[in-house]
Amino acid sequence: MKTNSLYIASMEPDAGKLLVTMGMMEVLSRHIERLGFFRPVIDGKQETDNDINLIRGKYCPDMRYNDCYGFKADEVKTLVSEGRIKNFYKELVSKLSSLQQKFDFVLCEGLNNSGFLSSFDNDINLELAKHLGFPFVGVISGVGLDARDIHEEIKITKDTIKDAGCAHFATFVNRLSRGAHNSLELDDLHLTMTPPVFLLHEEEELGKPTLADMQKGLNSAIILGSKKDLYRPVKQFKIATMTVEHFLDYVQDGDLIIVGGDRADILLASVSTLSSPNYPNISGILLTGGFTPKKNMLRLLEGMEVPVPILSVPQGTYVATKRAEAIPVEITPDNKRKIARGLGLFETHIDIATLIKRLDISVSTSITPIMFEHSLFARAKTQRMNIILPEASDERILRAADILLSRNVVELTLLGNPTEIYLSCAALGLNLKRATIIDPSSSEHLEDYTTTLFELRKHKGLTLEAAADAMLDVSYFATMMVHKGHADGMVSGAIHTTGDTIRPALQIIKTSPGISVVSSVFLMCMDTKVLVYGDCAVNPDPNAEQLAEICISSSDTAKMFGIEPRIAMLSYSTGGSGKGKDVDKVRAATKIAQEKRPDLLIEGPIQYDAAISPDVAKTKLPDSSVAGKATVFIFPDLNTGNNTYKAV
Ligand code: ACO
Numbered sequence: 001m002k003t004n005s006l007y008i009a010s011m012e013p014d015a016g017k018l019l020v021t022m023g024m025m026e027v028l029s030r031h032i033e034r035l036g037f038f039r040p041v042i043d044g045k046q047e048t049d050n051d052i053n054l055i056r057g058k059y060c061p062d063m064r065y066n067d068c069y070g071f072k073a074d075e076v077k078t079l080v081s082e083g084r085i086k087n088f089y090k091e092l093v094s095k096l097s098s099l100q101q102k103f104d105f106v107l108c109e110g111l112n113n114s115g116f117l118s119s120f121d122n123d124i125n126l127e128l129a130k131h132l133g134f135p136f137v138g139v140i141s142g143v144g145l146d147a148r149d150i151h152e153e154i155k156i157t158k159d160t161i162k163d164a165g166c167a168h169f170a171t172f173v174n175r176l177s178r179g180a181h182n183s184l185e186l187d188d189l190h191l192t193m194t195p196p197v198f199l200l201h202e203e204e205e206l207g208k209p210t211l212a213d214m215q216k217g218l219n220s221a222i223i224l225g226s227k228k229d230l231y232r233p234v235k236q237f238k239i240a241t242m243t244v245e246h247f248l249d250y251v252q253d254g255d256l257i258i259v260g261g262d263r264a265d266i267l268l269a270s271v272s273t274l275s276s277p278n279y280p281n282i283s284g285i286l287l288t289g290g291f292t293p294k295k296n297m298l299r300l301l302e303g304m305e306v307p308v309p310i311l312s313v314p315q316g317t318y319v320a321t322k323r324a325e326a327i328p329v330e331i332t333p334d335n336k337r338k339i340a341r342g343l344g345l346f347e348t349h350i351d352i353a354t355l356i357k358r359l360d361i362s363v364s365t366s367i368t369p370i371m372f373e374h375s376l377f378a379r380a381k382t383q384r385m386n387i388i389l390p391e392a393s394d395e396r397i398l399r400a401a402d403i404l405l406s407r408n409v410v411e412l413t414l415l416g417n418p419t420e421i422y423l424s425c426a427a428l429g430l431n432l433k434r435a436t437i438i439d440p441s442s443s444e445h446l447e448d449y450t451t452t453l454f455e456l457r458k459h460k461g462l463t464l465e466a467a468a469d470a471m472l473d474v475s476y477f478a479t480m481m482v483h484k485g486h487a488d489g490m491v492s493g494a495i496h497t498t499g500d501t502i503r504p505a506l507q508i509i510k511t512s513p514g515i516s517v518v519s520s521v522f523l524m525c526m527d528t529k530v531l532v533y534g535d536c537a538v539n540p541d542p543n544a545e546q547l548a549e550i551c552i553s554s555s556d557t558a559k560m561f562g563i564e565p566r567i568a569m570l571s572y573s574t575g576g577s578g579k580g581k582d583v584d585k586v587r588a589a590t591k592i593a594q595e596k597r598p599d600l601l602i603e604g605p606i607q608y609d610a611a612i613s614p615d616v617a618k619t620k621l622p623d624s625s626v627a628g629k630a631t632v633f634i635f636p637d638l639n640t641g642n643n644t645y646k647a648v
Contacts, residue, residue: 009110023346044072225309261291569604
């Protein structure tokens with residue numbers, strides 16, 4: 001089905017169309033350069049629409065908010081009551097056709113299944129898809145249904161879409177129980193049914209509100225805690241009315257403890273559970289009745305570094321709980337964790353190849369930063385690796401690991417003391433159960449690693465004792481794991497300097513055959529393109545031979561990442577415009593690289609402006625096949641490279 005548009009809509013309330021929209025946008029964003037998003041009608045009750053904010057921010061940053069929707073619900077109601085429904089369709093068709101001229105693909109997300117839909121005789125989403133000529137993606141809720149019910153729902157959906165006169169692209173059944181999902185998955189409905197049927201199960205966290213939702217929905221004050229802790233899911237509410245010794249028996253993982261703000265005993269007991277490995281991890285505390293902790297109590301809590309937020313509302317416990325229960329659950333743009341969980345679910349269970357084949361889209365030949373970033377996840381998934389993260393003591397690493405595991409794209413190994421890592425994860429509300437944790441000091445491989453390092457470096461005067469010491473350093477340990485094939489790669493440098501991060505690799509792994517110099521590249525995501533900068537991190541002052549090697553390895557890396565290398569050997573001279581030994585070095589390096597790799601397009605010496613700007617290139621080097629369109633930039637030394645990449 002060759003198409004440059006899709007219309008996604010739920011066939012019933014709470015089917016979870018945003019998850020399907022997000023998954024589809026993620027897939028499209030890897031292949032399509034100019035991607036547009038549109039909602040024909042938004043509720044208009046909130047200041048801005050959540051789905052537009054999420055999708056626009058992540059996949060269509062160049063779109064203006066107002067171009068992403070047609071009407072607010074109230075405006076449509078007025079048109080309907082005035083009998084001007086034709087104007088509604090006419091305006092939408094005109095707005096969308098202008099979007100289709102601007103974008104290579106436009107995805108439309110239908111109206112929410114709210115009471116508003118009863119203003120229409122027919123299913124407005126199907127009507128719109130038909131009027132707009134967009135193939136339809138129906139999203140069904142699998143909540144409470146068994147495999148037989150699902151088959152019936154699929155058939156009803158197919159008939160409904162056909163009867164409405166729409167082209168039917170696919171059906172998604174979302175929020176299935178795991179049991180129903182497992183049994184239906186065996187039928188390969190995406191291959192055996194036309195149009196294909198894709199299945200997703202209920203992911204607990206996606207259906208739960210977060211503390212951020214609570215805070216916003218209740219308009220509560222934050223007594224203690226930082227914004228980043230608000231993204232913990234609230235699995236259930238726990239109203240604390242008992243005495244402490246009884247209350248403690250009821251504490252569960254993910255609790256939002258709701259308690260009168262004058263119950264200092266419960267507040268202290270709740271906070272204490274967080275530092276005890278014998279108790280589950282609560283998500284937060286909501287103090288009611290407008291009572292907030294007294295000064296001395298606050299002083300005590302602040303000193304305890306409470307890792308979960310403490311919120312406060314003026315309402316009493318009963319009213320606050322009722323209001324909390326009514327807060328809608330959403331995937332919001334700032335909740336990276338929920339987004340990762342959703343995309344991880346989509347990518348794990350949806351056969352992307354079948355989806356792409358059915359879309360039959362014309363794939364873009366250039367790579368934008370958005371396409372680049374999103375294709376990295378897809379590539380990682382197809383070549384699943386075990387990556388070691390030595391810096392597990394850093395909160396950023398733990399948060400990133402949580403996202404990567406949620407996306408299900410990699411196996412992770414963290415180095416450090418398991419108890420400390422588990423406690424940090426609990427305090428941060430992260431789930432790293434799927435990661436392997438190794439404590440170098442008690443590793444079964446420690447002795448073998450120590451001997452190996454000693455053998456490799458004894459000619460340099462390294463003693464066995466010094467090798468044993470080095471092996472307790474996480475950078476050496478992680479590098480040795482890669483050397484031994486116990487891990488595929490290592491990502492480090494968050495809390496170690498570049499030198500400390502790469503020195504073990506220089507000593508243990510060394511270079512590939514035929515390469516003598518280790519260098520670095522930065523993949524620079526500019527506004528509309530991805531450029532490669534080398535070497536901005538390792539070699540302080542490479543000679544001409546080394547610079548030629550850096551040029552070759554950098555362009556090979558560019559190719560590996562799907563960037564067609566056109567290489568600029570940078571200098572303060574373009575052609576013969578400037579003189580000096582630094583220019584001579586770059587000229588010599590260019591010659592060596594061109595002789596070694598005649599297949600590569602290499603220009604040098606060339607100035608940055610002539611390399612990047614087609615206008616400058618026209619005057620400075622009009623006949624060059626690199627000038628004005630370079631993709632790989634090789635800097636003459638570390639001073640220039642390091643400062644330039646940081647300045648961009
Ligand atoms: N390629 C291949 N091998 C190398 C390289 C290289 N570029 N550099 C050093 N080696 C080898 C050496 O030959 C030596 O091998 P051997 O011991 O088996 O004989 C081994 O690595 C250790 O070399 P040393 O010179 O002892 O290591 P040293 O620690 O002094 O230097 C380092 C290596 C860390 C890369 C150094 O060149 C350096 O500090 N570079 C600058 C790093 C930096 O500060 N970058 C800027 C900030 S990064 C950023 O902003 C992201």
